[in-house]
Amino acid sequence: MNREEIATLFMQLQDRICNNLEAIDGKSRFIEDKWERDEGGGGRTRIIQQGGIIEKGGVAFSKVHGTVTEAMQKQLGIEGSSFFATGVSIVLHPENPHVPIIHMNVRYFELNTGVYWFGGGIDLTPHFIIDNQAKQFHEGLAAICNKYDISFYPKFKNWADDYFFIPHRNETRGIGGIFFDHLKESSTISKEQLLQFCIELGDNFSVLYQQQVAQGKNKPFNEQQVHWRNLRRGRYVEFNLVNDRGTKFGLVSGGRTESILMSLPANASWEYNYKVEPNSAEENTLNLLKKGKDWLN
């Protein structure tokens, strides 16, 4: 299984996910931008806007190769002179505040030295956290992880808590999920199985999101809840622009800005020193944005 085959499987995954999301959305279709990178490779950025469910979202596939720059050596801590990277990444911002924001990414990275690894993650950012929906999401992720390695879910869940964290707000971005990086074959798992793990995560992404959408999409919402949604989107923007290593690396290393920033919402709000009402759903949500919460039990 070589890198071209992996890229092709990721590209086909993008197709399946987009089809599933169009079915879930029920109104808008993805538009596609194909792009090429001067240094080598390119991608297919697919955007959905003003949908029945999804106000703004993107599903991006890319396959790039090039020279390992000093910035990459420093930020990624890698050795080697040339790299190959391919992956699928997704962020969806729904219109209804009762439907969560979701993010997914699976990626494969290879150096000319022969060193390779898989990375990725899925995390959920409800505007209003509902315990049993959070549990359902984490159960779904744990079930996939457990098929491959019983240590994956607890390890990758904690990794997500640490990664999807906004230090200057002392908040997690949402209820987390899983995050993993530098995943290589070992005595207990082969490269093929790791690839299969990424593909299975990708194929279950739409299933997990559909569960969340179904429980929120018919709930009515008012202006105050839209305002709260927009404030939470503001935090999402802060995380992506200040804290997300992937976004920062993409921007400084000369990635395609429109593809990188497809993760930003159609709109976001900020209000100075906003205080939630005591005993409100908003306060409950804020109180749950903590690292280390066990959502399964």
Place this chain on the structure above:
Amino acid sequence: MNREEIATLFMQLQDRICNNLEAIDGKSRFIEDKWERDEGGGGRTRIIQQGGIIEKGGVAFSKVHGTVTEAMQKQLGIEGSSFFATGVSIVLHPENPHVPIIHMNVRYFELNTGVYWFGGGIDLTPHFIIDNQAKQFHEGLAAICNKYDISFYPKFKNWADDYFFIPHRNETRGIGGIFFDHLKESSTISKEQLLQFCIELGDNFSVLYQQQVAQGKNKPFNEQQVHWRNLRRGRYVEFNLVNDRGTKFGLVSGGRTESILMSLPANASWEYNYKVEPNSAEENTLNLLKKGKDWLN
């Protein structure tokens, strides 16, 4: 003239600016949050919201002291074990798209080694750039600079072009203005004169903004122009969170988040790969967001 006297003059400057801005706004008043910093010092953050002109803005005074951390040594390139810093910083987001966003900052920094410097700047971000208003703004800044040192305006104007630049968009934030840092006494200018330069900039800030406000505030605007304003606010958010060294340093060094992020607008928008209409005011604005434009001639 010691550091306490400088801080007092900056605090009084904040008072005068807030009074002037309330007069310009004509509707809302500033609300004040006094805060203290565990490590020493504190500040007065003043916020104006939903005004007649200003939708969201802040005028912050701070006076802090503490230990020089490793992060500060690295980011600021300084030596010394303890520091003192005081300053006034302002960002105003008007409601009417025909009124520009404005930013100002003046600051004084001192180390226990006796080394000190002044820094600061003023820059204007029109949603729609109008040549003669841009010229008027730069003329006003040049006139103040020229009273102190004929080399200040050209030097500080170029510095602003370089500082208020968004590399991943290949755009300047707006029409620039002036930016300066590490300003110390020399054979041609005393410490007192440098302080006076900062104070005079601060006192002229409201005058310069009033000129801009007066020419835009009565212009009618439509939904499409509000959307464009919000997209430009999106760029402002990107600059502040991705590129602004002051914001980034404040956030990672444990500054007061709500005071640092008072610079963000009430709302901002993003649209994938937004294209302006040919020969529109929007296209004209984008074409002028370049470094090195001589606004005086």
